[in-house]
Amino acid sequence: MNKKDYRDMWVYIEHDGEKVQNVSLELCSEVRKLCDASGDALTAVIVNYIPACELEKILNAGVEKIINVTGTGYEYFNVDAYTNLFTVLCRKYKPSAVFVGGTIAGRDFAPRFACRLPTGCTSDATELVYDEKTGDIEFIEPAVGGKMMAVITVPVMRPQVGTIRPGTFKYQPTGSRGCAVIEERIDFNPADIRTEILSFKADEFDESLNIADADVIVCVGNGIKGADALPRYRRLAELLGGKVGCTRPVFDRGVLPFKLVIGQSGVVVKPKLYIAFGVSGAVNHVTGVTDSDRIVAVNKDPNAAIFNYCDYGIVGDMDEICEQMIAQLENR
């Protein structure tokens, strides 16, 4: 395989016919930077059609080519048709890299078509760097529970496939550059779709579980003793007009639901104030809070990594400090 024969970097545009997923826009902006460094054309792969206003957003991220795919088999997302689609497209157009949002659907089909091609697939990079010397992308990601960073490359095979979690990068419209559109028809026999969807029941909207846009977040980490200790953190959040979130281990212990997990594998938050109680500061979590305006850390371990990310820290017992905050706020 001659790597030089493989050109252009692709972003898969995930959408529901009305709206494009934010992660796809975020990827367009970030991969734009890689393409500026490598000289590749930033290419959006769109299956079926999206409204003009959504297309505008993609063009404004500096997309230079669109491969617009139509055909049978794509009425609803299914792994069988999408794996085939990307296998066929990659063999025909030979892209250097393919980026897919790390949604449940993206994480279903991207590793699968990478396996079929075959080529290398990485997941959850938090930083992407183009290496001029090798022509490879460095996918940099937290490893071993966030205790170290690992650089992953695909040095021989092409395309380099990566799934990236929503919220990892920012959508920054930089203006349209003029865009070529390639129409492609790839039919997948609907009879070959092996998974049928019988029903879908949307989760009831629970405002307390919607923490992505909260102005204040009180985050409890693995230092929490258990569910019994939660009411005081809820009370503090209430006094501050905010919401309670948690780190991944707190979910793993069954103390709080997954929708409240902040960090790489959960929600990325951007509050005005973020208070971490008993949070160790593993990178996987911290990457989800770095855009907070103000970060406060409370931890009994003076060496906890979270103190290196905070504006203000208090070394002490999380429950005691929380109670003290409640008392003083209530007395105002």
Place this chain on the structure above:
Amino acid sequence: MLNILCCVKQVPDVNLVKIDPETGSLIRQGVPSILNPLDANALEAAVQTAEKYGGTVTCITMGPDMAAEALRECLAAGADRAVLLSDRAFANADTLATSYVIREAARQLGEFDLIFCGKESLDGATGQMGSQLAERFGASQISSMSLILEVDEEKKTVTAERELEKGVETARSTYPCLFTVEKTNYRPRIPGLKRWKASRTAEITKYSSKTIPGLDPEQIGDPGSPTKVPRTYPPVTGESGFIISEGSAQKDVEKLLGLLADVI
């Protein structure tokens, strides 16, 4: 009778792994190896399915000899058979090479109707093994599966619930079908003493690169792995923030609330 495969991994307990501050490398000494926690949920789903519809559960893992310990845990928790794929030639495998070896070894064990995997491992955490194993086995795929609703042995279909970003989907797939399992409804059981004792001395089937027929040496271990890890480094952290130290919790909080006066 359902023939069920459950793919598991032994992992270091990453919560206990420390980093050498001088070299930035991992200190794995004294860190216990455990059955990947989410694999225990996958096994529970597999065993419950076998119990309800009739069938056998084979657990398979690739790893060093000591990974047999994780398999014994699976046998104690209800697996019927355990298979260890162990060979130095398998080392440094990424998900592509690992899925290849597991598929080729499984050919020796029969045709599987249902395959269960954990959602991701504690250490590598790529979450890619499920999809790539499904591809290797030519299986349909139900990821983020939270509950098996029905297995229809006549039609060879399985119906299950999935936990998606915005709700619960009910999907039906044909055999062979691979699931990645959510922990919601499949809390691992605590093995009974008798089963646990039996698992200590149970037979574990072993395969090496030499005993899996037709294994392509170019597709295993390091040569078969397109992704490489050229380097690692400790996470870059900033300077420590301002540590408030006023002598008591009450005074610390007074100071903090003062500093935050503009935002609260």
